[in-house]
Amino acid sequence: MGQLNSVLILGGSGQAGAGAAAVLRRWHPELPLTIAGRDLGRAQRVADELGAATAATVDLRRADLGLPADAEHTAVVAALWDHQLRGLRYAQERGLPYLSISSGLVDIAPEIVASAQRPSASAVLVASHFCAGIGVLATLHATREFERIDTVRIGAVLDELDAGGPAGLADLARWATATSAGLVRRDGVFTWVAEPDARTDVPSSDGVRVPGQSIAILDVPSIALATGAPNVRFDFAVGESAGRRRGGPASVELRIDVEGTGPGGEPRSLHRYLVHPEGQRPLTALGIALGVERLLGLRGEAVPPGVHTPEALLDASYAAERLAEIGAQFVGAPGGT
Structure with missing residues (x-):
């Protein structure tokens, strides 16, 4: 070239x-x-x-x-x-x-x-x-050994001190103004979920549950249509991160929970975090x-x-290699691999 x-x-x-x-x-x-x-x-x-x-x-x-x-x-x-x-x-x-x-x-x-x-x-x-798509790519990498995927639930915890610069904060405010409802895929149907059903807690890797809610985000249709999963939800919480609770900088966590079947049709589940100790900016x-x-x-x-x-x-898989290069890690979560 x-x-x-x-x-x-x-x-x-x-x-x-x-x-x-x-x-x-x-x-x-x-x-x-x-x-x-x-x-x-x-x-x-x-x-x-x-x-x-x-x-x-x-x-x-x-x-x-x-x-x-x-x-x-x-x-x-x-x-x-x-x-x-x-x-x-x-x-x-x-x-x-x-x-x-x-x-x-x-x-x-x-x-x-x-x-x-x-x-x-x-x-x-x-x-x-x-x-910018890292959540979707991390999920697809984590689920590569599934034969069939029935349910995907993503939970992101963003530190309140790591919401981005002025442009990032403006984006969050604009999206919140547009809708407080979440978009999920339920039994194969893309469905809007309003409060109080949208409200939930997102578990951090250290066991603390951070109040959050289902949100309208492109990750839901991207993951649903890429995997064929009839049930997909993305929950988002802003609060103190596990990294900051340990006395370090603001970290970011993405919990990935998947249910389905593995090779041969046996039931299979996956529970994993994608973590970066320096927050969302590197991702x-x-x-x-x-x-x-x-x-x-x-x-x-x-x-x-x-x-x-x-x-x-x-x-x-290439994205996962690049994630490792910048210091991101996949770590097991309670309840599975």
Whole structure:
């Protein structure tokens, strides 16, 4: 593959964008990166730390994003909410792959419609899942030895001090305003669950149960349709993490509970945590970096135009290898393997 133009990272000086840029720099030292944000000084500091990167200011209210007319890019990453779809349109008009992480299940309709109206324009990776798809990939990796999957229940515990920067907090507030109901798959039917049925406790790895609730998140349809499981639920809790209770930094935990059958049809269950001692930022950064790597054909073939999700493009076993590299661990949970 010849020299690529730079990857334009909108929100590249924020937690998710800067983290993803750092991962991409480690994996692909020669890949040019453009760190774009509203504060040029902050973007420049991130670019200087990375090396082989440039900084730019962007205006998401403008069709050209406020970038020079001769700017050339190889992909567009929206590491923030592309609220007017300017980043997506910019990518479509130039035939560039596009990745987004902040629409959430409640906001993806305009993104999907825009992509469907111009299906041959760009490869669009909709990655507004938990940690940019890492939760889905971790679940698929954990369930690879099941013959049939009947039930998947995911429980995420996010430390209250690790909800992200201003953009991440705004995403959480926007999603909460859109709906307080959760989306589950129950007996094969995608169903909205309202309070009080949505309320539940999410168990941490140290046994503490954190109050939470079922949420509307893309992980539910992604896991359900990828595994065929007729029953899928994703619970989410924000509170003090197990890492912080031990006196360390804020950690993040994803509990994966699965029921089904193994080879030969015998009953099988799995109860496991995916844990990172440094919180959600490394996982989200990894999810974005995996998506960019795949979109550009830096691993596997370049992705054709159309709408894609993380589990449709990314190999779960490869993602697990990368998770181990960044210090994430799969650990057994009470009740099973």
